[in-house]
Amino acid sequence: MSQIPGLRGRILIVDDDESQCAALAGMLANSDFELQVAAGGQDALKRLATFNADVIVTDLVMPGMDGFELLRYLKEHGDLTPTIVLTAFGSMDKALSAVHDLKAFWYLEKPVEPRAFKTLLERALRYKRSLRKTEDLERDLSRRGVLGSLVGTSPAMQQIFSLIRQLAPTSAPVLIRGESGTGKELVAREIHRCSPRADGPFVAINAAALPETLVESELFGHEKGAFTGAMERSAGCFEQAQGGTLFLDEIGEMPASTQPKLLRVLEDMRVRRLGGKHEIAVDARVLAATSQELGTHLREELYYRLSVFQIALPPLREHKEDIPPIVDVMLHNLNFKYGARVTGVEPDVLDLFQRYDWPGNVRELRNVLERAAILAGDGLIRLSHLPSPALGTIPGPYDRPAPSHEGHLTLRLGKPLMELEVAYIGLTLDHVQGNRKRAAQMLGISLRTLQKRIATMREYAKAATPGL
Numbered sequence: 001m002s003q004i005p006g007l008r009g010r011i012l013i014v015d016d017d018e019s020q021c022a023a024l025a026g027m028l029a030n031s032d033f034e035l036q037v038a039a040g041g042q043d044a045l046k047r048l049a050t051f052n053a054d055v056i057v058t059d060l061v062m063p064g065m066d067g068f069e070l071l072r073y074l075k076e077h078g079d080l081t082p083t084i085v086l087t088a089f090g091s092m093d094k095a096l097s098a099v100h101d102l103k104a105f106w107y108l109e110k111p112v113e114p115r116a117f118k119t120l121l122e123r124a125l126r127y128k129r130s131l132r133k134t135e136d137l138e139r140d141l142s143r144r145g146v147l148g149s150l151v152g153t154s155p156a157m158q159q160i161f162s163l164i165r166q167l168a169p170t171s172a173p174v175l176i177r178g179e180s181g182t183g184k185e186l187v188a189r190e191i192h193r194c195s196p197r198a199d200g201p202f203v204a205i206n207a208a209a210l211p212e213t214l215v216e217s218e219l220f221g222h223e224k225g226a227f228t229g230a231m232e233r234s235a236g237c238f239e240q241a242q243g244g245t246l247f248l249d250e251i252g253e254m255p256a257s258t259q260p261k262l263l264r265v266l267e268d269m270r271v272r273r274l275g276g277k278h279e280i281a282v283d284a285r286v287l288a289a290t291s292q293e294l295g296t297h298l299r300e301e302l303y304y305r306l307s308v309f310q311i312a313l314p315p316l317r318e319h320k321e322d323i324p325p326i327v328d329v330m331l332h333n334l335n336f337k338y339g340a341r342v343t344g345v346e347p348d349v350l351d352l353f354q355r356y357d358w359p360g361n362v363r364e365l366r367n368v369l370e371r372a373a374i375l376a377g378d379g380l381i382r383l384s385h386l387p388s389p390a391l392g393t394i395p396g397p398y399d400r401p402a403p404s405h406e407g408h409l410t411l412r413l414g415k416p417l418m419e420l421e422v423a424y425i426g427l428t429l430d431h432v433q434g435n436r437k438r439a440a441q442m443l444g445i446s447l448r449t450l451q452k453r454i455a456t457m458r459e460y461a462k463a464a465t466p467g468l
Contacts, residue, residue, distance in 0.1 A: 009033045009125050012051060014044045015086070020110075024057060028121075041065025044072065055105075055124045056083040059093055068094075070101035080131055082124040111342055130169045130196040141373035148190045150183065151326045154319040160187070163311050168194035171267075175251075176289040178313030180441045181361030184289040185249060187311060188355045192245040197285060200244025203237050208250035208448040216256050217274055219445075220265070228274025238271045241284035241337065251288040251306065252297040252329050253448045265300045292446065316358040318363065321351050323365070330366055334373040341378035349381055360441055423454060 011033050015021050021037045028035060036051050038044035041066045044058070056074075060067035067085055074081065076260060082105035087095035095107035105124050110119060145153035147161045167174055169193050176184045185204060192202045210218055212344040217227075222234030237246055248254070254262065265271050270279040290305045298306075316323070327350070331342050345353075358364050425443070432438040440450040 009121075010052060010054045011035050011051040011121070012019075012044060012047060012056045014038045014041065014056060014062075014067070015042050015310030016062045020059070021088075024112065025115070027112075027117055031118075038209065041067070041070035041073070044070055048079075048139060053081055053119060054128045055079055057086065057121075058083060059086045060098060061088070068102065068385070069097065071098055071104055075102055082122055082127050084108060084124060086112065091225070093387070105155065109147055111348045118130060124195050130200075132284060133353040145322075145325060148193055149186045151329045152319065152322040153325060154322050156314045156319045157322055160311060160313065163309075164190055164194060167191060167309055167311075169196065171285050171351065172308045173285075174287050174309045174311060175307035176287065176311045177290075178291065179315050179361055179444075180291045182313040182315060183362050184291070184313060186245065187313065188245070188247045188287045188289065191287060192285075195245070195285070201241055201359065202245050202249040203284075204249060205237050205243040206249040208253035208446040212255045215255055216261065218260065219258070220271045221273040221276075223273050223275035226273070235272070236271060236273065238265060238282045238284055239280065241282075243283055244285070246284045248306075250285065250446050252292050253446050254298070256299075258300045262432050263299065266302075266305050275433050286292065287430050292444075293405040316361045320354050321388075324350060326330050326365065327353070327369065329371060334370055338374060340373050341374070341377050342373045343378070345372075345379060345382070348383055352386070421453070425450070 005133075009032070013021050013024050013035065015024075015037075016039050025037065036047055037054075038047050041441060043059075044056070045065075056070075058067045058070060063075075071083060071085075074083070083097055083106045085098045085104045086109075086111050087107050090349065092109075094102075098104040098105060104268075105127065105464050106120055108120060145151060145161075148166065150157070151160070152158065152160070154165065164187065174188075174191065176187050178184050188204070192198060205218055207215065217230075217236065219236050219238060221234050221239055222228060222230050232457055253406070265282075269282050271282055272279045286306070302377045304396065327345060331344065334340060335342055353365070362366070368386065369381070369386070372381045372407055375385040376382070425439070428442055429436070432441045432442065437451055437453075439448045445453075
């Protein structure tokens, strides 16, 4: 039997027929399960008091407390352990009644076929694990607005936590939207962590960071010799995410030529490596993210396929009340990372944080705190540990203090719009000392889009001299 990674199942078999119990136990003899057998309903309840079963397998017709009474008792006492009921030929109505009315997981007809039994048992175990993830999620939500790596007590963040709780147990595609630095990948990781796939891999790919010629190879894999430089077979991200979650970041930057191929894979969950002759079945939940308005960037059918549900992350400037708990959690993590003993931030620092608009969002806040924690070492973070303040705010961690002549453009009417764009992008790149990633964040575009604009600027410069 294929095992769910990391899960050791505990199975309780309830049947007054010793030969039936022996037969079922024999089917699982070589599996990594802990088995117990009960002779009837009353015996099952006694064993459940000390045996934390993941799945109960019970006959329906037994002397004393029968299977129906056992199911009714478990339902009334809030026990959600998935139960598989066994039914004899001709008793299908009773089995369906147990499933519909008493919330049994499913039924099996006698004589039990080993393969069907193992398959159903595996599904029940997956369901049980999903219930556990939901319980863990509820506990996280009760702790000061902390959900894994996400922090927030504001109504906006609590609504996101609620969406994660609802969507995590499902396999539905989710599109996560938000500005750069708002934590889109963290949300994707929390959905994965709280899902039945948590023990499987989490594979992330950034469509904006890959050359267009390599996107399909990264997604679908390739065979040896499929193209120049393909020296050996390579599995793509869909195969690598088998049994887990595939996160497609900056999906709006997916090349137009790749989009119909991606759509086809999403529809039938089969991939063909570049240069391959056969399709490969894959089992991966797909989550996607974007920091831009998709508009015409995605084919309409692909957009709808990826956005069955959407989660919109607010920029940090719209929920500044979450800055204090975010700072607390970040400092705890930074103390562990650097062996520091920072106890908090001075009131003046916190006030400064809450007046600043954080264009880089939570990522920018973390970078500022990381620098400050290293400088502070222990005690409180003070204003002197921060980048130089300017106009009551602080510059981003990648910025340098701008000379008085920077940050301004002199415009003359009648000039082409391209000249304005050339000058503005150039000014931004100068301001961040050529850091293209930071420049893209400031301009509100992806890195790939910025690179395309720079290439266009170079072509334009050959034909005209900017005169702004």
